[in-house]
Every structure is written in C-alpha cells, then in structure tokens.
Amino acid sequence: MDTILVTGALGQIGSELVPTLRTRYEDVEVVASDIEPDPDVPGPYEAVDVTDRAQVEAVIEKYDVDTVFHLAALLSAAGEQNPDRAFNVNVGGLHNVLEVGREYELDRIVIPSSIAVYGPATPDNPSERTIRSPTTMYGITKVLAENLGAYYHEKYDLDVRGIRLPGIVSHKTRPNGGTTDYAVDAFYEAVWEGEYTYFVREDTRLPMVYMSDAIDALIALAEADESDLQYQCEYNISALSFTAKELSERIEERINEFDARYDPDERQSIADSWPSTLDDTAARSDWGWSAEYDLDKMVDEMVHNLRQRTEGALS
Numbered sequence: 001m002d003t004i005l006v007t008g009a010l011g012q013i014g015s016e017l018v019p020t021l022r023t024r025y026e027d028v029e030v031v032a033s034d035i036e037p038d039p040d041v042p043g044p045y046e047a048v049d050v051t052d053r054a055q056v057e058a059v060i061e062k063y064d065v066d067t068v069f070h071l072a073a074l075l076s077a078a079g080e081q082n083p084d085r086a087f088n089v090n091v092g093g094l095h096n097v098l099e100v101g102r103e104y105e106l107d108r109i110v111i112p113s114s115i116a117v118y119g120p121a122t123p124d125n126p127s128e129r130t131i132r133s134p135t136t137m138y139g140i141t142k143v144l145a146e147n148l149g150a151y152y153h154e155k156y157d158l159d160v161r162g163i164r165l166p167g168i169v170s171h172k173t174r175p176n177g178g179t180t181d182y183a184v185d186a187f188y189e190a191v192w193e194g195e196y197t198y199f200v201r202e203d204t205r206l207p208m209v210y211m212s213d214a215i216d217a218l219i220a221l222a223e224a225d226e227s228d229l230q231y232q233c234e235y236n237i238s239a240l241s242f243t244a245k246e247l248s249e250r251i252e253e254r255i256n257e258f259d260a261r262y263d264p265d266e267r268q269s270i271a272d273s274w275p276s277t278l279d280d281t282a283a284r285s286d287w288g289w290s291a292e293y294d295l296d297k298m299v300d301e302m303v304h305n306l307r308q309r310t311e312g313a314l315s
C-alpha cells in the first residue's frame with residue numbers, strides 16, 4: 001500500500017477515517033476527496049464527483065493510487081428523498097470506481113455496505129447469507145454494490161471487500177441523511193438544549209457501533225489476508241443494540257433533566273424494516289473483529305467529548 005484514495009472523505013466516516021489512516025501509515029500518502037470543491041481540510045485533497053468516471057480516473061492516475069476506501073454515497077433518508085440521485089451515486093459511482101480499479105489494477109477497494117440490505121422479510125439476527133430484502137432505494141443500491149463487488153472479484157480478480165455497517169455513533173462530525181442519526185442527535189441536543197425529540201418510537205431497537213470500532217473494523221478488514229476471507233462486501237459486525245428509550249435513560253444518568261420525546265416520522269418505517277441485532281460470527285473468525293465499546297462506555301465518551309466541546313466554545 002503506497003497511496004490511498006478516500007472518496008466521500010468529508011462525511012461522518014471519512015472525516016475520522018482519513019486522519020486515522022494518516023497516523024497509522026506514516027509512509028503512505030492518503031488523498032482525501034469529496035464532491036465539494038474547496039473545503040478547509042488538511043493534507044492532500046481533490047474534488048472528485050464519483051458519478052464522473054473521468055474525474056475518478058484522473059485522481060487515481062495523478063496520485064498513482066493503489067488502494068481506495070470508497071465512502072461516497074447518499075444514505076437511507078437522503079436516498080428516499082432523492083432515489084434517482086441515490087442510485088446514480090451509490091451504484092453509478094461505485095461502478096466507476098470498480099471500472100477504473102480494474103483498468104489500473106488497483107490492489108484493494110474497500111466499500112462499506114449497510115444493514116439496509118436487509119428488510120422486513122429478513123429474520124432477526126441475520127448472518128451474511130440470510131435473505132436480503134430491502135424496501136428502500138438505499139438498501140437496494142447496497143445490495144447491488146455488494147453484488148458488483150463480488151462480480152468484479154470473481155470476473156476480474158479485483159480485491160473488493162466491505163462491511164455491512166450498522167448505525168454509527170460519533171461526536172466529531174454530525175451525521176445527516178441517515179435513519180440512525182437520532183442516536184447521535186440525542187447526545188448533541190441533550191448537552192446543548194437538555195431536550196430532544198426522537199424521530200422514531202421509544203421502543204425502536206437498531207444495531208449501532210461506536211465510530212472508533214467502525215474505523216478499526218474497516219482497517220482490520222482492509223489489512224486481512226485475502227485467503228482468510230470467505231466473503232467480499234457482506235461482512236456483518238455486531239457491537240451495540242439499544243432502544244431509543246434505553247439510550248435516553250443512559251444519557252439521563254449523566255445529564256440531569258434531559259427531556260426526551262418521541263415523534264416518529266417517515267424514517268420510522270425504514271427503521272422498522274431493519275434487524276435489531278446481527279450475527280457477526282464470520283467477521284470474528286475471519287479477521288478477528290470484536291468491539292471495544294459497550295453502551296455505557298460509548299455514552300460516557302459521547303457526553304464527555306460533547307461537554308468539552310461546548311465548554312471550549314464558551315471559554
């Protein structure tokens with residue numbers, strides 16, 4: 001690995017993955033890219049719209065990229081608002097990366113998939129081969145992405161791998177456009193306002209993971225020996241599974257007078273279509289996955305960091 005390209009690098013995951021990669025691989029050039037032309041970010045950055053194959057090719061050629069973390073996507077709620085664009089970015093963009101990857105014989109392409117590949121027909125605690133039956137455009141694009149990854153691996157021997165990520169909880173970049181955003185928004189609003197209205201019911205239980213565990217998982221999978229992998233882009237990881245009410249109770253234990261309300265909107269039906277727990281046996285056995293953060297450790301860290309940031313802003 002000499003040069004890594006991260007697409008969608010300004011998003012929730014990319015803004016933490018890029019600095020982690022730069023610290024971990026001191027001799028590797030890590031090029032951040034996103035659709036925005038001129039962001040205020042450190043290190044090499046290129047504006048790349050992944051739906052434009054020429055732009056993808058230009059950046060890979062310019063930096064002699066050998067590894068791609070392909071994060072550019074529209075997430076579930078954003079995808080339901082603009083299904084056409086979600087298809088173009090999530091499927092067309094990935095297709096461009098895979099085609100350029102094949103042409104330039106890249107060593108490795110890592111693409112996060114999502115629990116959104118599952119659907120109402122999926123039984124709870126699914127494993128990698130359990131039926132995928134998405135009812136959202138986002139989920140449909142992620143099924144296609146997983147299948148494209150497997151196809152390019154089988155047909156062109158391109159090393160494509162990925163994880164079906166659950167909802168990600170983080171304090172550095174606030175998420176936008178996802179169905180699990182409430183699990184981050186609740187912390188911000190609790191610390192800043194002392195109240196939060198969830199857009200899901202209090203009994204909504206979804207699988208989640210703390211950001212540092214998600215980043216560790218992506219890197220561990222990227223570094224795994226190909227001969228140890230039984231799947232391409234389908235690996236489940238399991239870390240946390242809590243209801244909105246359980247999250248509120250844990251936040252209340254640390255922030256007095258947190259007023260949580262529940263007013264479900266159209267995102268409830270997306271949440272209801274996803275499993276609440278996942279079977280991650282394969283990730284544990286193939287590349288040594290295990291989560292460091294349980295619910296209490298995650299809540300402690302979120303509250304601590306957001307309080308520190310608020311105090312910093314006030315002083």
Ligand SMILES: NC(=O)c1ccc[n+]([C@@H]2O[C@H](COP(=O)([O-])OP(=O)(O)OC[C@H]3O[C@@H](n4cnc5c(N)ncnc54)[C@H](O)[C@@H]3O)[C@@H](O)[C@H]2O)c1
Pocket residue numbers: 007008009010011012013014033034035036048049050051070071072073074075089093112113114115164165166167168175176177178180
């Ligand atoms: N955050 C989560 O909870 C979560 C859960 C499961 C899977 N994932 C997957 O992880 C990946 C990254 O997710 P994220 O949470 O960082 O998403 P995000 O929405 O925070 O970031 C996505 C980034 O992609 C960029 N983008 C959109 N269209 C683009 C285009 N045409 N060209 C280039 N960039 C474009 C956006 O500007 C944004 O910065 C996605 O594939 C997503 O499906 C995320």
